[in-house]
Amino acid sequence: MSTVDKRLEEMREKITNEVPSDITITEVTYEGPELVVYTRNPKRFAQNGDLIRQLASQLRKRITVRPDPSVLARPDDARDDIMRVIPEEAGVTDLDFHPDTGEVVIEAQKPGMVIGRHGSTLREITQEVGWTPEVVRTPPIESATVKNVRNFLKQERDERRDILERIGRQIHREEMSDDEYVRISTLGCCREVGRAAFILSTPETRILIDCGDKPGAEDEVPYLQVPEALGAGASNLDAVVLTHAHLDHSALIPLLYKYGYDGPIYTTEPTRDLMGLLQLDYLDVAAKEGRAPPYDSEMVREAIKHTIPLEYGDVTDIAPDIKLTMHNAGHILGSAVTHFHIGDGLYNVAFSGDIHYEDTRLFNGAVNDFPRVETLVLESTYGGRNDYQTDQEDSERKLKHVINNTLDRGGKVLVPAFAVGRSQEIMLVLEEAMRNGEIPEVPVHLDGMIWEATAIHSTYPEYLRDEVRDRIFHEDENPFLADQFNHIDGGEEERQDVADGGPCIILSTSGMMEGGPILSWLEHIGGEPDSTLTFVGYQAQGTLGRRIQNGWDEIPIGNGNGRGRGDTLKLKMDVEVVDGFSGHADRQGLENFVRTMNPRPEKVLCVHGDESSTQDLSSALYHEFNMRTFAPKNLETFRFV
Template sequence: MQRKQQQKEVLSGPNIMATILQSIPKDANVTKIEYEGPRIALYTNTPRYLMENNEIISNLVNVIKKRIVVRTDESIRKSEEDARKILNQIVPKDAKLENTFFDTATGEVSLEAKRPWLLQRNAQEFNHAEVTEQIGWKLRIRKATTTPSSTIQTINYNLKISSAERGKQLRQIGDEIFRPRLAQKSEVSLLTLGGFGQVGRSCMLLSTTESKILIDCGINPGAATPAESFPRLDWANITLDELDAIVIGHAHLDHTGFLPALCKYGYKGPIYCTEPTLPMMNLIQLDAIKVAAAQGRTPMYGERDVKQIMRQAITIPYGTVTDISPDIKLVLANAGHILGSALCHFHIGNGDHNFVYSGDIKFAKSILFEAANWNFPRVETLLVESTYGAKEDIQPSRQEVESAFINAVNNTLADGGKVLIPIPAVGRAQEIMMVIDHYMKSGEMVEAPVFTEGMISEASAIHEAYPEYLARELKQKILETDDNPFDSEYFTNVEHADAREEPMREDSPCIILATSGMLEGGPVLEYFKNIAPDKKNKILFVSYQVNGTLGRRVLDGARQVSLLGKEGKVEVVNINCGMEKLDGFSGHSDYNQLMSFVQKMRPKLRRVLVNHGERRKSENLAMSIRRMFRVPAHYPQIQEAIKLF
């Protein structure tokens, strides 16, 4: 009884520090305790003691129910130059250490090695506690990529130059999160600001008596007017200062495209996402700036605003319970959609309400990812996507779609044609590359040059850098062997526009993978102009085409389209080539998978909300859930206020 009472007091705020001080042995030599965003950092000048007696921290976490990290005191940290020399001497040569990154805000050093398995905690030759004692920096082991990722390097550089500012910001965020609650009674509501009854500009505001959390912040790539392009934050009637946090489910522009604009106009708070989502969204947002400039449009934000996101982001791994406000805990779980995509589980109050936002999910295992997670301890309200929510939206089996893909490619190449695959650089590109590599090696696909352009090479490097977010077999291959599945002899990356001559040469059968996936800009348009007029060629769509995009018009049978060419001149493109759409590669669940996902939820849901689908599809999915599972289901539209609790 006394312990329960103590826990209740601890959870109320200021008593956390006192409890930690009472519980930590003197031998731990804790020099200070500070908030570090959603974590509590214990600084020590003998880190080895707590690293070798990690049950002390585990027991403490169980008592205070907060995340704790052990940090080294600044006084024992060797200079970066000295620490690097020591590391170069003691890291086993076989590990092939490529790079070291020192994060002064956290006192961690990331070791990027080609063979990271030789440097893990349980590696015989490399004891983490001993090494930390020698250099005064805690270790993080990362996989060094075959091609270095310029995005990850840029993020590291920005973290480095902003470490003092970041440390201060993290302490302020901690003060906000761990302050005493002002009200004990929870009231929870959801404002729909975008992505309801449509695909695009996903955004909503989760509000309680204590907190305001913005979930996703996207744009609508196919919209004709600003009022339809951006989230309706004007209707939410809040200032950016009132937001406690922004939570991002995954990196695609329809979920993150408006985020840099919020930073530009003054949002200073934390942005929570998974670790790979940060480089992925940076890559995509910077590309959006380039595409806008190439099309003669003024981008709504600049590189500086995208870089600001790097400084405000707090990355959290799957499955880690994280306080993001005084009354909300967040857990991210694998969504199976793209690298780092997450279902977002919000635990509100003292177990008063549990809300899960699915984001975009794939409830089936693919070459790249495990199936979306469904196993939550408690969920009262589920918000689920409905991109393929109509009853007829049944995707073929994996075997069927791969067979159709091989036939579509082989028939075109055999006739001397080219296959153009407009593709999102993130997720689908890596999956298609692995399929091509597999079937060309096995002899089932005609061998031909495969050209990639746009961000595909960079996105592949980011996949290789975060293998722990990939499917089990793929993760094992990257982490435990010298094989890089994204690097194949068949692929040539087109680095510059003047290198397009070879893939565009007449009578030169080839496969071209180029961004963007909906023909809405990017290098794919140059290939499209060249390939569309010739009936020998084929355009193969492997991802969803949003209403209003050029890709959707072409897919719906347009035989002629107008494009803005060089120097602002309009070019008319005749479409005589073949056209094919393959659904089974989609990163979204089909109708059956969505229904299975909802059915799996235990204990039984109290309510299901449906979003991220054309209105007809959202309506159909909600109706099916009501009928099949006897659960109230609703498909809200934009600018609705829904009381959850």
């Protein structure tokens, strides 16, 4: 019997001894980080709401209780009983029964009403039918991505259970080494923006944090070939942790599966969905530009199949010697500051990912309160000494001023926007400004992936700022469903109609003008002097957006797509830059994140910024807080223990 099997048998004995004598435990197994307990008496478990909590506390494991398949009510009978328990106003749209695990997936417009206060309705469902309910939200805006991900995971349910069981056994294996060390190796995004990738390693475990591309430089990828990463084989990695879905952090994760990686990806549920959306678009853009994509769509599906979603605040075993906790980063939907607790109190590291410290219209500000942190790996996108952004009110005031001026002269406002994050932030500003009469009510056209990304935001309102969440949850006033918003789904013909029409606002991908429909919009209206091109997000070095900001007015179009030979367009639109809408903290926000961090770290690695930004921030933090700081280069390794 293996060590893992012995531990499972010990767990089963402990649980059997702790539960009342009339509860029978038939099986105990691992599924990923969770301990799954099968019982012939699920109704008795449900009657005692504290029993699972007590077991989880004693065993220091996340526990899921499922009914033994032999005691399940027939799905047809259970369906009627479940619908009697759930309030009608919950808006149940689907019940999906899985007899192999005893789970019933309940899709509802108002999941909170299915869950009940402190889970009371869920317990009542189990008491009535024995099945274990799992609740998901019916997207308020139909989302092809959410639908496809859910259907795919349903189809792959059996294989996914096998994957989770194997991962669970790997997580709970016996530690093999008596040595103790903690190391971080930098594989990308050091003294540069993009291709984020780090290896966190101990004698037991190697974790890859992020694996992205570099905007405007497709040939520059993370240094995955080094021995710490894939140089010694893909099985060298124990897990991947993804901070958020933007391509400079997520684009190359499917490549790992092409190289033979077969392990888990830990991230939040909305990041999983957005990751799939952006990666498939990444492949589509590469094909349209005649570039060979680094992987195919099958690898994207493999990544989704291996993803284990975590909620903010859940402490989760991801290796024998590492626990992971994710916290809101305030950057985009589902973005996370990732906290790693290593060993039995040996060391703690936090990776900021990309953060926004202050509250925005869309998100609560980044969390920086932890039990312990010795080292912080901190983004420095706006870490330069002069990188102070306009405050939010001033930014919104300037945007409304630009819009009013443009619309007054009969022009159109064209906003290149990231599909995820900035677009929804701008949508909230426009919806409120029109509702309050601060700007005229004109059509707001959403092109590219913006509408689909917005649908995903509406599916996960619990990840949004409290006020927005409450509007979607309780007031049936979903701001993303305002009448002014129009999804461009008619391609070039519809774009031509908009270009020939009256004043309007257009939000279009890509945010840095590197391909996508924004180039088509430039062809349609770039020659109109009454219209305005308005930048609201970061433009990386080497991108067309940065070149236009720097004064370019001869724009490659057509076959060139900004990369090769093609026709050129004389840009006659006004060009405006409205700072303050970035999803990144500015210099002051980064300093405040560290200043108010509890506890304050002993060491900070300043990454994800150009050379001057990382060095400026590193120097400032050293002088202000008397801590050890670094502005590492790629391929450096730091040992902390």
